[in-house]
Amino acid sequence: MNISIIGTGYVGLVTGVGLAEKGHRVICVDTDGSKVDSINRGVPPIFEKDLEGMLERLVKEEKLEATMDTANAVKNSQVTFICVGTPSSEDGSIDTSYVERASQDIAEALMETGEYHVVCVKSTVVPGTTEGLVLPIMEEAGLEMGKDMGLGMNPEFLREGVALDDFMNPDRIVIGGADDRSKSVLREIYQDFESPIVVTDIKTAEMIKYVSNALLATKISFANEMSRICEKIGADVYGVMDGVGLDSRIERKFLNAGVGFGGSCFPKDVMALIHFCRWQGVNPRILEAVIKVNEHQPIHAVNMLEDMLGRLSGKRIAILGLAFKADTDDVRESRAIPMAQELLRRGARVVGYDPMAGKNFSGEVSNVELAGSVEEALTGSHGCLIQTDWEEFRSLGEKDFMVMSTPVVLDGRRVLNPEGFDKVRYRTIGR
Numbered sequence: 387m388n389i390s391i392i393g394t395g396y397v398g399l400v401t402g403v404g405l406a407e408k409g410h411r412v413i414c415v416d417t418d419g420s421k422v423d424s425i426n427r428g429v430p431p432i433f434e435k436d437l438e439g440m441l442e443r444l445v446k447e448e449k450l451e452a453t454m455d456t457a458n459a460v461k462n463s464q465v466t467f468i469c470v471g472t473p474s475s476e477d478g479s480i481d482t483s484y485v486e487r488a489s490q491d492i493a494e495a496l497m498e499t500g501e502y503h504v505v506c507v508k509s510t511v512v513p514g515t516t517e518g519l520v521l522p523i524m525e526e527a528g529l530e531m532g533k534d535m536g537l538g539m540n541p542e543f544l545r546e547g548v549a550l551d552d553f554m555n556p557d558r559i560v561i562g563g564a565d566d567r568s569k570s571v572l573r574e575i576y577q578d579f580e581s582p583i584v585v586t587d588i589k590t591a592e593m594i595k596y597v598s599n600a601l602l603a604t605k606i607s608f609a610n611e612m613s614r615i616c617e618k619i620g621a622d623v624y625g626v627m628d629g630v631g632l633d634s635r636i637e638r639k640f641l642n643a644g645v646g647f648g649g650s651c652f653p654k655d656v657m658a659l660i661h662f663c664r665w666q667g668v669n670p671r672i673l674e675a676v677i678k679v680n681e682h683q684p685i686h687a688v689n690m691l692e693d694m695l696g697r698l699s700g701k702r703i704a705i706l707g708l709a710f711k712a713d714t715d716d717v718r719e720s721r722a723i724p725m726a727q728e729l730l731r732r733g734a735r736v737v738g739y740d741p742m743a744g745k746n747f748s749g750e751v752s753n754v755e756l757a758g759s760v761e762e763a764l765t766g767s768h769g770c771l772i773q774t775d776w777e778e779f780r781s782l783g784e785k786d787f788m789v790m791s792t793p794v795v796l797d798g799r800r801v802l803n804p805e806g807f808d809k810v811r812y813r814t815i816g817r
Contacts, residue, residue: 387410387411387464387465387574387575388410388413388462388464388465389402389411389412389413389463389464389465389467390413390414390415390456390459390460390462390463390465390466390467391405391413391415391467391469392415392456392459392468392469392488392491392492393415393468393469393470393471393484393488393509394415394418394421394422394425394431394452394469395432395469395470395471396434396544396549396650396716397469397508397509397542397544398416398467398469398470398508399414399425399431399434399437399441400434400437400544400549400553401467401469401508401542401553402414402450403437403440403441403444403450403553404550404553404554405575406444406449406450407440407444407449408578408579409578410575411449411450412449412450413450413451413452413453413459413462413463414451414452414459415453415454415455415456415459416452416454417454418431419454422452422453422454425441425445425450425451425452426445426451427445428441428442428443428445432715432716433714433715433742434546434547434549434550434714435547435548435549435550435551435713436550436551437549437550440550456488456491456492457494457495457498460491460492460496460499460503461495461498461499463503464502464504464571465503465504465505465506465571465572465575466492466503466504466505466506467506467507467508468485468489468492468505468506468507468508468509468520469508469509469542470484470485470488470509471484471509472484472509472510472511472654472658473654474653474654474657474658477661478657478660478661479512479658479661479662479665480510480511480654480658482511482515482519484509485507485509485511485515485519485520486519486523489505489520489524490523490527492505492524493523493527493529494527496524496527496534496535497528497529502533502534502535503534503535503536504535504536504537504538504568504571504572505520505524505535505536505538506537506538506539506540506572507520507538507539507540508539508540508541508542510541510542510595510596510651510654510655510658511592512592512596512658512659513589513592513593513596513662514589514592515592516537516538516539516562516588516592517537517564517588517589520537521537524537531565532565532567536563536565536567536571537563537564537565537568537588538561538562538569538571538572538588539561539562539563539588539591539592540559540560540561540562540572540591541591541592541594541595542595543556543558543560543598546649546710546711546713546714546716547712547713547714548713555581556579556581557581557582558581558583558584559576559579559581559582559583559584560583560584560586560591560594561573561583561584561585561586561591562585562586562587562589562591563585563587563588564588569585573585596658596659599651599652599655600655600656600673600676602640602652603647603653603655603656603676603680604672604673605639605640605641606640606642606644606646606647606652606680607646607647607675607676607677607679607680608641609623609627609640609642609643609816610643610644610646610680610683610815611679612626612627612643612816613643613815613816614686616643616816616817617815617816621817622816622817623643623815623816623817624643624800624816624817627641627643642799642800643815643816644683644798644799644815645683645684645721645725645771645773645798645799645815646679646680646681646684646721647680647710647721648710648711648718648719649710649711649718649719650716650718650719652719653677653680653719654719656673656676656677659673660673660677681724683721684724684725684728685724685728686815687771687796687798687815688725688728688729688771690796691703691769691771691794691796692732694769694794694796694811694813695768695769695792695794697732697733698734698769699732699733699734700733700734700735701734701735701768701769702734702735702736702737702766702767702768702769702791703729703734703735703736703737703767703768703769703770703771704737704738704739704763704764704767704769704770704771704790705722705725705726705729705736705737705738705739705754705763705770705773706738706739706740706760706763706771706772706773706774706776706779707722707739707740707772707773707774707776707779707799708720708722708738708739708740708743708744708746708773708774709722709740709743709746709747709774710722711774711775712774712775712776712777713776714742714743715740715743715745715746716743717743717746717747717750720747720750720773721798722738722747722773722774723750723751725773726738726751726754727751730751730753730754735755736751736753736755737754737755737756737757737762737763737767738754738755738756738757738763739756739757739758739759739760739762739763740774740776741776741778744756744758760778760782760786761786761789764787764789764790765789765790766789767790767791768790768791768792768794769790769792769794769795769796770787770790770795770796771798772797772799772802773798773799775799775800775801779802780802780803782802783806784806784809788809788810792811793809793810794810794811795810795811795812795813796814797812797813797814797815798815800814800815
């Protein structure tokens with residue numbers, strides 16, 4: 387099938403590469419000419435594991451291309467996926483302006499084709515957006531639902547760092563359609579996938595995405611709250627969650643305590659769902675608590691470090707890991723940001739290191755020095771906060787920390803094996 391994809395961020399580009407790998411011909415669209423040129427050279431504008439090699443091959447095989455011409459891409463495809471961003475507004479609601487603009491461009495193009503075309507939203511949008519925003523734009527342009535066009539919602543469940551594998555081997559595929567024909571076309575796209583396919587209405591599909599992320603975020607905040615109790619009584623929250631997670635009703639995943647969750651999905655989606663609930667007259671007490679716990683967790687980590695070091699004013703503190711998680715260069719909502727801000731507020735000198743995200747972090751917090759290596763970050767530091775679970779950090783041993791002025795380490799992600807630490811003062815959240 388010929389498919390066009392509007393937006394080449396993490397979702398759009400990974401979706402395009404994944405569908406092209408499955409045999410479809412894909413045209414990716416973006417308004418950024420530099421991104422388009424980069425993709426057409428086989429070089430992804432984002433860092434994502436295994437993406438570069440696959441993209442380069444697909445471009446050479448002419449199975450995927452990129453363009454700035456939305457109209458041409460739509461006219462030369464049978465299905466268009468909207469994969470643009472839906473950033474948070476100041477009140478926590480989502481900004482759908484990019485979805486609206488993409489829909490208008492698609493509608494204009496479809497008016498010139500005269501052929502049936504399915505428009506499918508893959509961007510994360512609150513329930514009612516696809517039918518309440520996208521469809522009216524199509525109808526106002528003169529397109530008739532069921533005759534000229536189909537409409538669908540196909541939410542993504544991609545984890546940055548392993549997004550390509552998540553796309554190729556999903557736990558499930560959710561397809562929401564406005565009618566049977568729309569559902570049938572979208573289901574055909576995924577016919578070669580072995581994963582369970584959930585076919586439903588559009589609002590249910592939109593809601594599945596939000597509920598999934600909200601529940602995962604809730605598990606993380608719950609684990610973090612329990613970690614505070616474990617620290618007080620001398621228990622190990624990881625041991626607790628190992629035992630709890632053996633219950634098949636609960637499972638162990640997403641019950642690791644740490645410095646909180648970040649990224650482009652969990653914080654934004656939970657806040658959007660909170661705003662949506664309020665708008666619907668529902669009081670989202672649990673979701674509000676999830677955000678509150680998460681916002682305090684980086685501050686809790688700084689408090690723990692201060693307990694170990696005494697006053698932080700004038701001390702050099704190294705933060706290892708600036709991306710919100712390992713295997714990505716994405717710093718959106720990274721817990722390193724509030725952590726660095728709090729350290730600076732308390733008068734500390736902050737130096738950060740990340741294998742991939744240093745450049746992206748440089749504009750997030752002023753007065754944070756960027757190191758080119760772990761050793762450079764640690765040398766002369768009085769304390770170290772480990773914020774991201776990069777594989778590079780897992781191999782660190784006591785000798786690596788001996789370049790510090792005072793080898794004091796707070797492990798916010800349980801990446802280190804502290805056995806044999808005689809000269810390093812080591813603590814971890816939840817123990």
